[in-house]
Amino acid sequence: MLQLQGIRKKFGDKLVLDIPEWRVETGIYWIQGENGAGKSTLFRMLAGMLSFDGEIILNESLSIRKHPVEYRKMVTLAEAEPLYPSFLTPRNLISFIAETRQAPALQADTLVQLMGIHTFLDHPFSTCSSGMVKKVSLLLAFLGNPSLIILDEPLITIDREARKILYELIQEKSKNGTGFLLSSHQVFNGQEIPVKAAYEVSNHTLNEIPAEW
Amino acid sequence: MLHDCIVTEFYKQRIGFFVVSAAFAFGILSGREHVNIAQTALTNLPFLGLICSLWTGYTLMVIQWIRHHLSLPEYRFLYALRTIRSGQRMRYFLYTTLQLLAPVLLYGLFIVCIAFQKNILMPVIILVSVIALLIMSTLLLLEWLIRHPAIRSQSVRRKTLNLKRPVSFSYWTLEWLLRERTLTLLITKTASAVLIAGVILYYQTGEYDLRLPALGLTLATLLNTGLSAELFSWQNHTWLWLRSLPVSPQKQIIRILTIHFTILLPEIVITWRYGWGSLQWWEMIQLNLFCLTLILLVHSLFYLLNQTLEEMVRLLFWLFIGLTFIIMYKTSISVVAAIMLVVAGINYKKRSPYSRTPPG
Numbered sequence: 319m320l321q322l323q324g325i326r327k328k329f330g331d332k333l334v335l336d337i338p339e340w341r342v343e344t345g346i347y348w349i350q351g352e353n354g355a356g357k358s359t360l361f362r363m364l365a366g367m368l369s370f371d372g373e374i375i376l377n378e379s380l381s382i383r384k385h386p387v388e389y390r391k392m393v394t395l396a397e398a399e400p401l402y403p404s405f406l407t408p409r410n411l412i413s414f415i416a417e418t419r420q421a422p423a424l425q426a427d428t429l430v431q432l433m434g435i436h437t438f439l440d441h442p443f444s445t446c447s448s449g450m451v452k453k454v455s456l457l458l459a460f461l462g463n464p465s466l467i468i469l470d471e472p473l474i475t476i477d478r479e480a481r482k483i484l485y486e487l488i489q490e491k492s493k494n495g496t497g498f499l500l501s502s503h504q505v506f507n508g509q510e511i512p513v514k515a516a517y518e519v520s521n522h523t524l525n526e527i528p529a530e531w
Numbered sequence: 532m533l534h535d536c537i538v539t540e541f542y543k544q545r546i547g548f549f550v551v552s553a554a555f556a557f558g559i560l561s562g563r564e565h566v567n568i569a570q571t572a573l574t575n576l577p578f579l580g581l582i583c584s585l586w587t588g589y590t591l592m593v594i595q596w597i598r599h600h601l602s603l604p605e606y607r608f609l610y611a612l613r614t615i616r617s618g619q620r621m622r623y624f625l626y627t628t629l630q631l632l633a634p635v636l637l638y639g640l641f642i643v644c645i646a647f648q649k650n651i652l653m654p655v656i657i658l659v660s661v662i663a664l665l666i667m668s669t670l671l672l673l674e675w676l677i678r679h680p681a682i683r684s685q686s687v688r689r690k691t692l693n694l695k696r697p698v699s700f701s702y703w704t705l706e707w708l709l710r711e712r713t714l715t716l717l718i719t720k721t722a723s724a725v726l727i728a729g730v731i732l733y734y735q736t737g738e739y740d741l742r743l744p745a746l747g748l749t750l751a752t753l754l755n756t757g758l759s760a761e762l763f764s765w766q767n768h769t770w771l772w773l774r775s776l777p778v779s780p781q782k783q784i785i786r787i788l789t790i791h792f793t794i795l796l797p798e799i800v801i802t803w804r805y806g807w808g809s810l811q812w813w814e815m816i817q818l819n820l821f822c823l824t825l826i827l828l829v830h831s832l833f834y835l836l837n838q839t840l841e842e843m844v845r846l847l848f849w850l851f852i853g854l855t856f857i858i859m860y861k862t863s864i865s866v867v868a869a870i871m872l873v874v875a876g877i878n879y880k881k882r883s884p885y886s887r888t889p890p891g
Contacts, residue, residue: 362771365774365775366774366775367771367774368771386885387777387778390885393775395772395775397772402770403703403770405707406696406703407696410696410698413698414698414703415776418778419776444603
C-alpha cells in the first residue's frame with residue numbers, strides 16, 4: 319500500500335526524520351512515539367503538506383512527486399489539533415472538500431448525520447468546541463474515496479459515542495480495502511480496531527514494536 | 532487591560548466604518564460646513580434631534596458590539612472584574628466608555644465650543660444631557676454584563692443574514708484578508724490609491740509619456756507586497772492543510788490570478804477613472820497588465836525564496852530600481868509585463884506547493 323524510500327526531513331539544521339526504507343501493505347497501523355518524536359511531521363509529509371527528501375509511493379504506482387494531484391486524491395489526513403478559518407462553518411468546509419475530492423453524492427450528508435455534526439453545521443468554527451472541530455476534521459478525512467486515511471490522535475476531545483462511530487467507520491472502510499495510519503497515546507482495543515502492526519517513531523526513524531493490544 | 536481587550540479591539544474591528552466615516556467627514560465636508568452644521572443644530576431643535584439620534588445609533592452599535600465581544604470564549608476572563616471593588620470597577624468602566632464614545636464626545640465638544648462662541652447656550656443643556664445619558668447607558672450595560680455572564684451568554688444570539696457563502700477558495704481567501712487583515716488591507720489600498728491618483732493627475736499637467744504613470748504604478752503595485760506576503764503566509768503557513776488537497780496546477784494558477792486581480796481592482800478602477808481622457812484605452816490596459824504581472828512576480832518570489840516580507844525588502848528595493856531603469860530606457864511596458872509573467876510562471880513551477888521542492 320505505502321512505500322517510503324530515502325526519506326529525510328530537516329527543520330533548519332535539525333534532523334527530524336531519516337527513514338531509509340519503510341513499506342506496509344493494506345491494513346490498519348498504529349504509529350506511536352513520544353511527544354516531539356516526529357509523528358505529526360511524518361503524517362504531514364505523507365499528506366503532501368511538508369517538503370522532504372526522498373520518495374513516497376502509494377499503491378505501487380502513485381508517486382507524491384510525479385503524480386501530486388492523483389496522490390492527494392488518495393491520501394487524506396485528519397490532524398491532531400485541526401485549525402480552520404474562524405469565519406467558516408462546517409457546512410462551508412465540508413462542501414468545499416467534498417467538491418475538491420470529488421466525493422460521491424450524499425456521502426457528506428451521510429457522514430454528517432452519522433457523526434452528529436448536523437446540530438452545528440451552520441455555526442462558525444469560532445463558536446465550535448474543540449470536540450466539534452475534531453469531529454469535522456475526522457469527517458473530512460473520510461470524504462472522497464481515499465486509499466489511505468491518516469488519523470493523528472483521532473481519539474482526543476471526542477466523546478464516547480463519536481469514538482464508537484469512528485471505530486465502526488474505520489472497520490467498514492478497512493474491509494473495503496482502505497489503509498489506515500493511526501497515532502494515539504491510548505491503547506487500542508483489538509476488538510474495536512484490528513491493528514495489523516505497530517511502529518514507533520524514535521531515533522528519527524520507524525521501528526516495528528511488539529503488539530500491546 | 533480593558534483598553535487592550537475592548538477599546539483597541541473595537542476600533543480595530545470597526546476600522547472600515549471609521550475610515551469611511553472619516554473620509555466623509557473630513558474629505559467631503561469642509562471645516563466651514565462643520566461650523567454650519569453646529570450652528571444649525573444649536574438653532575434648529577429637530578436638527579439637533581437628528582444629530583442626537585445619530586449619536587444614539589452609534590452608541591447602540593457600541594453596546595451591541597460589547598455584548599457580542601464579551602460572549603467570546605477568549606474574553607471570558609474579563610468576568611473576573613466582578614471580584615474587584617465596585618467603585619474601582621466603575622472607574623475602569625467609565626474610562627472604557629469614554630474611549631468607546633470618543634467620536635460622539637469630540638463632536639459634542641466641538642458643538643459646545645461653537646455654542647459658547649455664538650453665545651447660544653440653551654441647547655447645550657440638551658446636548659450635555661443626551662451625551663450623559665449615552666455614557667450612563669453604556670456604563671450600566673457594562674456593569675450588567677459583568678454581573679450576568681450566564682444569562683447573557685444564553686440569551687444573546689447574533690442575528691446574521693442567512694446568506695449562503697460561496698464554496699470558493701478564492702472567495703474565502705479574500706474574505707479572510709478582509710476580516711483578519713483589515714488594517715493592512717486598508718492602509719495598503721489607501722496609500723496605493725492616493726499614489727496612483729496623484730501620479731495620473733500630475734501626468735495630465737504636462738507633456739509626459741507612458742513612463743511616468745508606469746513608474747508610479749510600479750511603486751503603487753509594490754506597496755501591495757504586504758498583501759501578497761499575507762496571502763503566501765495564509766496558504767503555506769497558516770492553513771498548511773490546504774496543501775494536502777488534490778488541486779490541479781491550472782486551478783492553482785487561476786486562483787492566484789483571480790485573487791491578485793481582485794486585490795488590484797481598486798488600482799485598476801482608479802487608473803481608468805482618472806486616466807480616462809488623458810490616457811488611451813490600450814495604454815491603460817498595458818498599465819493594468821503591468822501591475823498584475825508585477826504583483827504575480829513578487830508573489831512567485833515568496834515561493835521561490837520562502838522568505839518573510841522583512842527579508843524580502845532589500846530585493847524589492849532592487850526590483851524597483853531595476854524596473855525604473857528599464858522603464859526609463861523606454862522599454863515597452865508590455866514586453867516587461869510579458870517577461871515578468873514568464874519569470875513568475877517559472878518561479879511558481881519550480882517551488883509551488885506540489886513541486887519537487889515546495890517552500891517549507
